[in-house]
Amino acid sequence: MADKKTVFKVEGMNCAACSSKIERALQKLEGVDSVQVNLTTEKAYISYNDKIMLADIKKQIQKVGYKVVEETEKLTIEIEGMHCASCSSKIERALNKKEGIIEASVNLALNNAAVSFNKDMISQDEIISAINKQGYKARIKTEQKEDEIDKDEKRLKDSKGRMICAWAFTGPAAIWMLIAMSIGGHAHGESALFDIGMLVLAAPVLFWVGRDVFTSAFNSVRHGSANMDVLIAIGTLAAFVTGILVFVVPVENYAGVAGMIMAFHLTGRYIETKAKGRASQAIKKLLELGAKTAIVLVDNKEKEIPVEEIQLGDIMVVKPGQKVPTDGLVTWGESSVDESMATGESMPVTKKTGDEVIGSTVNSHGVLHVKATKVGKDTFLSQVIKMVEEAQGTKVPIQEFADRVTGFFVPAVLVIAAVTFFAWVVFPSQMSSALMSVGHYIPWVNHHLSGPMLALYSTIAVLVIACPCALGLATPTALMVGSGLGAENGILIRKGEAIQTMKEAKVIVFDKTGTITKGKPELTDIITVNGDEGVLLSYATTLEKSSEHPIAKAIVEAGEKREVPLYQVEKFNSITGKGVTGNIDGKLIFAGNRKLMNEHDVDLENHEQKIIDLENEGKTVIMVAEKGKLLGIMAVADTLKEDSFQALEELRKMGIKTYMITGDNHRTAQAIAKKVGISEVLADVLPDGKVDKIKELQGMGYKVAMVGDGINDAPALTQSDVGIAIGTGTDIAIEAADITVVRGNLTAVVSAVKLSKATFTKIEQNLFWAFFYNTVAIPLAILGLLHPVIAEAAMAISSISVVANANLLRRTKI
Numbered sequence: 006m007a008d009k010k011t012v013f014k015v016e017g018m019n020c021a022a023c024s025s026k027i028e029r030a031l032q033k034l035e036g037v038d039s040v041q042v043n044l045t046t047e048k049a050y051i052s053y054n055d056k057i058m059l060a061d062i063k064k065q066i067q068k069v070g071y072k073v074v075e076e077t078e079k080l081t082i083e084i085e086g087m088h089c090a091s092c093s094s095k096i097e098r099a100l101n102k103k104e105g106i107i108e109a110s111v112n113l114a115l116n117n118a119a120v121s122f123n124k125d126m127i128s129q130d131e132i133i134s135a136i137n138k139q140g141y142k143a144r145i146k147t148e149q150k151e152d153e154i155d156k157d158e159k160r161l162k163d164s165k166g167r168m169i170c171a172w173a174f175t176g177p178a179a180i181w182m183l184i185a186m187s188i189g190g191h192a193h194g195e196s197a198l199f200d201i202g203m204l205v206l207a208a209p210v211l212f213w214v215g216r217d218v219f220t221s222a223f224n225s226v227r228h229g230s231a232n233m234d235v236l237i238a239i240g241t242l243a244a245f246v247t248g249i250l251v252f253v254v255p256v257e258n259y260a261g262v263a264g265m266i267m268a269f270h271l272t273g274r275y276i277e278t279k280a281k282g283r284a285s286q287a288i289k290k291l292l293e294l295g296a297k298t299a300i301v302l303v304d305n306k307e308k309e310i311p312v313e314e315i316q317l318g319d320i321m322v323v324k325p326g327q328k329v330p331t332d333g334l335v336t337w338g339e340s341s342v343d344e345s346m347a348t349g350e351s352m353p354v355t356k357k358t359g360d361e362v363i364g365s366t367v368n369s370h371g372v373l374h375v376k377a378t379k380v381g382k383d384t385f386l387s388q389v390i391k392m393v394e395e396a397q398g399t400k401v402p403i404q405e406f407a408d409r410v411t412g413f414f415v416p417a418v419l420v421i422a423a424v425t426f427f428a429w430v431v432f433p434s435q436m437s438s439a440l441m442s443v444g445h446y447i448p449w450v451n452h453h454l455s456g457p458m459l460a461l462y463s464t465i466a467v468l469v470i471a472c473p474c475a476l477g478l479a480t481p482t483a484l485m486v487g488s489g490l491g492a493e494n495g496i497l498i499r500k501g502e503a504i505q506t507m508k509e510a511k512v513i514v515f516d517k518t519g520t521i522t523k524g525k526p527e528l529t530d531i532i533t534v535n536g537d538e539g540v541l542l543s544y545a546t547t548l549e550k551s552s553e554h555p556i557a558k559a560i561v562e563a564g565e566k567r568e569v570p571l572y573q574v575e576k577f578n579s580i581t582g583k584g585v586t587g588n589i590d591g592k593l594i595f596a597g598n599r600k601l602m603n604e605h606d607v608d609l610e611n612h613e614q615k616i617i618d619l620e621n622e623g624k625t626v627i628m629v630a631e632k633g634k635l636l637g638i639m640a641v642a643d644t645l646k647e648d649s650f651q652a653l654e655e656l657r658k659m660g661i662k663t664y665m666i667t668g669d670n671h672r673t674a675q676a677i678a679k680k681v682g683i684s685e686v687l688a689d690v691l692p693d694g695k696v697d698k699i700k701e702l703q704g705m706g707y708k709v710a711m712v713g714d715g716i717n718d719a720p721a722l723t724q725s726d727v728g729i730a731i732g733t734g735t736d737i738a739i740e741a742a743d744i745t746v747v748r749g750n751l752t753a754v755v756s757a758v759k760l761s762k763a764t765f766t767k768i769e770q771n772l773f774w775a776f777f778y779n780t781v782a783i784p785l786a787i788l789g790l791l792h793p794v795i796a797e798a799a800m801a802i803s804s805i806s807v808v809a810n811a812n813l814l815r816r817t818k819i
C-alpha cells in the first residue's frame with residue numbers, strides 16, 4: 006500500500022484542544038496512518054494510504070469545524086508521446102509513488118497530467134523529470150490556449166497525412182494480394198515478383214510511415230515496461246519477417262498483412278484523434294466566445310481598446326449587437342441581453358442601471374454603459390473555462406477498476422501471446438480440435454493453414470486485438486463531453502466523482518429561502534397591539550437596518566417607502582436564526598420569531614391565532630416586542646420561483662425524494678412546501694443544524710444531494726454527497742459545491758441531474774463495451790478464429806466507438 010503524505014494549513018484553531026480534536030477526528034478515519042497537527046504553524050501533517058481520498062480528509066477537518074487551506078500547488082503538465090491507456094496509467098503510477106506528490110491524474114484524452122504536490126517536498130522540475138524518465142516528453146502547460154488549439158490541429162493533420170500515406174502503399178498491396186489469392190488459391194509461393202512487391206510495399210508503411218510506433222515501443226521497452234505500441238510492433242514485425250523467410254522456407258507471405266495492420270492502426274489513430282478533438286470542443290468554443298475589443302469612455306470620449314487592456318472601474322460602452330466585453334455593472338441605459346452562452350437560457354434578460362452583466366453575453370437593441378468589475382482570469386468566462394478544464398482532469402471512481410486493469414494489460418497480453426504460440430506449436434492437434442469444436446458454430450472457419458503458420462497467425466491476432474485504449478478512453482471522453490455540454494447549459498461540474506454520486510442520490514434536500522423561493526420577501530401585514538403602526542414600523546426598520554437578512558431587507562424597504570423616522574440604536578445584536586435586538590430610547594426592543602419571544606418571556610396574548618393564520622398562508626411572522634410585552638406583529642411573504650413546482654415534480658417523477666430545509670418555522674415551511682408538492686419538511690433548523698440534518702439522512706443510508714445558495718449553505722453543501730449551488734451572479738467558483746448551476750432556477754437543477762445521469766450512463770456503456778470486447782475477442786484470437794487484419798481493424802473500431810459513443814452524449818436533451 007503506497008503511503009502518501011500531505012500538509013494542510015488549518016485555520017481557526019485557537020488552542021491545543023482544537024489541534025488534538027482534529028488529530029482524533031482524522032485518526033478515526035480508515036486509511037489515515039498518522040496525523041500531527043502543529044498549533045503554532047497551523048499545519049496538519051498527514052500520512053495516509055490508498056484507502057482514503059484526500060478530499061475526504063479535508064472534509065473531515067471541515068466537519069469538525071475548521072477551515073482547510075491547501076498548502077499544495079496544482080500543476081498541469083502537457084505530455085507528449087502517450088499512445089495508449091497503458092502509457093497514461095504507467096505515468097500515473099510513477100507519479101503517485103513520488104514523495105511529495107499528493108495526487109496525480111493523467112488524462113489520455115487530454116494528453117496531460119493534473120498534479121497536486123507539496124512544493125516543500127518536490128519541485129516542478131523533479132516532477133517533469135519523473136515523467137521524462139518513463140520515456141515521455143513533459144512540459145509545463147502554458148496559459149496560451151490558442152497555441153494549444155493550433156497544436157491539436159497540427160497533430161490531427163499529421164495523423165491524417167500518415168493515414169493517407171499508409172494506404173497509398175497498402176491499397177495496391179491489398180489489391181495485389183486479392184488478385185494473387187483468386188488466381189493461385191493461396192497467397193504463397195506464387196512468384197518472386199509478388200514476394201518482392203510485398204516487401205517493397207510493406208517496408209515503408211512499417212518503418213517510415215509507422216516509425217513512431219516502433220520508437221515508442223522501443224522507448225517503452227528500454228524503460229522496462231510495455232505499452233500498446235509494443236504489441237503492434239511485435240505483431241507487425243512477426244508478420245513482416247514471413248515476407249523475408251518466404252525466400253528460404255515455404256511459408257505464407259504475411260508482409261502485406263503487416264502493412265495492412267499498420268495502415269488500419271494509423272487509420273484508427275486518426276479517427277480517434279479527430280473524435281477526441283470533437284469531444285474537447287467545448288473549451289475551444291468557450292474560448293472563441295470572448296469579446297476581442299471593447300469601447301471604453303476616456304474623458305467622455307469613446308475609445309476602442311483590446312479586452313486585455315480593460316481596467317477595473319473602466320466604463321465600457323456596449324452598442325446594439327455587441328458583446329459585453331467583460332463582467333460588470335450597468336451604470337446607464339437599458340437593454341435586453343442574450344445570456345444563453347452563460348446560462349443556457351435562450352430568453353433575453355432585461356438589464357438596467359445597477360444590474361450585473363456577464364462578459365461575452367450579447368447585447369440586443371439598446372446601448373449600455375457598463376462599469377468593469379472583473380477582468381482577466383476572474384471573469385465569469387475564465388472561471389468557467391478553468392472549472393471545465395479541472396473537471397475534465399478529475400477521475401470518476403468507477404474508472405478505478407479499468408485503470409487497474411490497464412496497468413498490467415500489456416504484459417498480460419504478451420504472456421497470452423507467448424502461450425498461444427507455444428500451444429499451437431507443441432499441442433497442434435489439441436488446439437485444432439478445440440478450434441474445430443468451436444469452429445463448428447462459426448461459419449468463417451476454414452483454415453488452410455497448418456502447424457507453425459497457424460501459431461503465428463493466432464499470435465499476431467492476439468497481439469493486435471488486445472487493446473487497453475478503449476478502457477482508457479471510456480471515462481475521460483464521456484466526462485469531457487458531459488462537462489462541456491454542461492458548461493454550454495450553465496451547469497458546471499467540478500469533479501467527475503459528482504456524476505457517479507448523483508446517480509446514486511435518491512434524496513435531494515432543497516433550501517427554502519432563495520432556492521425554492523426567490524429570496525426577496527415583501528412586507529404584507531402589520532398588526533399593532535395597541536398603538537401606532539408607524540412607531541412599530543419605525544422600531545422594526547431601525548433595528549433591521551443593521552441586518553443583512555432578506556427579511557430585514559423587506560422590512561427596511563417598507564419602512565423607507567413610508568419614510569418612517571429612524572431612531573438611534575445601541576447595543577445592536579443579531580441572533581442567528583432568531584432575529585435582532587437593540588436599545589432604542591433606552592428600551593430593549595427585539596424583533597424576531599417565536600424562539601426569540603420565548604427567550605424573553607413575551608406573552609403572545611390574543612395574537613396567537615392571527616400568527617398561526619398568517620403562517621398557514623406561507624408568510625413568515627416577525628414579532629416586535631419590548632421586554633415582556635408584544636408591540637405588534639408583521640408578516641413578510643416570499644414568492645416561489647416560477648418553475649419550482651414543475652421542476653420538483655419532474656424530480657419526483659424520476660424517483661427522487663425531495664426534502665425542504667429551512668430556518669423558518671414549521672407552519673410557514675409546511676404551507677410553502679405544500680405549494681411545491683414537497684411532503685418532507687425540515688423546519689426550525691438553525692444554520693449550524695443543517696449539517697446535522699444532512700448527516701441524519703446519510704445515517705439512514707441515503708446518498709444525499711443538497712441544493713442551496715453556496716454562501717449560507719456552504720457547510721451543508723460540503724457535508725452532502727453532492728452539493729449543488731444555485732448561481733448568484735458571476736461568482737461561480739463555489740468551493741463547497743460539486744456542481745454549480747448558473748441559472749438561478751430549479752429547472753437548471755433538473756438539467757444537472759439529467760446531465761449527470763446521462764454522462765454516467767455513457768461511462769457505464771463505454772466500460773461495458775471495452776471490457777466485453779476484450780474478453781470476447783482475445784479467446785477468439787487465441788483459437789485462430791480472427792484474421793490478424795480483421796483483428797487490427799476491430800481494435801481500431803473499439804476505441805473509435807468508445808469516443809464516438811461519448812460524442813453522442815451531446816445529443817442528450819437536458
Ligand SMILES: Nc1ncnc2c1ncn2[C@@H]1O[C@H](COP(=O)(O)OP(=O)(O)OP(=O)(O)O)[C@@H](O)[C@H]1O
Binds near residue numbers: 557584669670
Ligand atoms: N433579521 C431578522 N429579523 C427578524 N427575524 C429574523 C431575522 N433573522 C432571522 N430571523 C428569524 O429566524 C428565522 C430563521 O432564519 P434563518 O436565517 O436561519 O433562515 P432563513 O434564511 O430565513 O431560511 P432558509 O433556511 O430557508 O434559508 C427566520 O425565519 C426569522 O423568523
Ligand SMILES: [Cu+]
Binds near residue numbers: 089233472473474800
Ligand atoms: Cu489500442
